[in-house]
Amino acid sequence: MRPTQALRGGGGDAPLGKYNKYLGTWGNFGVIKQRGIITFGVTPNRLNPFAGAAHDAVFNTWRRFSSQVLYIAPPMIAGYYLMNWAIERNEFLNSKAGRAEFRGEEE
Template sequence: MRPTQSLNGGGGGAPIGRFNKFLGGWGGFGGMKQKGIITYGLSPNRQNPFAGAAHDAVFNTWRRFSAQVFYWAPPMIAGYYLMDWAVHRNEYLNSKAGRAEMGDEE
């Protein structure tokens, strides 16, 4: 039993394509070379990996802070005022005037 052309790699010298033209092997489709495409490269040891890092850190931090502030700020403020009220109430109840008001129930 012979494997099919696709299992054989598709090549086999058989003409394929729209106009019976061999398109080339895998990744090389034959045809004309492309013109007008310019590619530039820069070696990794010539790059500056921290270029703009401080600037981006400031604005990224601000973006993340402003997106989350309404989730944690209101409970934080409410907790602060609740603790402030509780401390002042405790100080009053343990003062001379507070004990006199409560009737010195101890």
């Protein structure tokens, strides 16, 4: 089938394609109407879009958390202890006892 033929012809009864089969107009592809096929649809107001959402959210959150925790937790714990040590050291050096201990080293 040559696509330019379909674009120029705009449908109609002209034979198209390798085997001279007409595909039908837009939205109605196929020559023969299908019979014996039953389809059912559910209206949008009858669907339950949040079915299982809470259950899936809990387990998906746990899966994502457990796969990333070893990348995040050790640096955070190390940073916390380092910052805690630095704050305590700074408070000691700026206290009366710290100044008395390192009085002569600043010169």
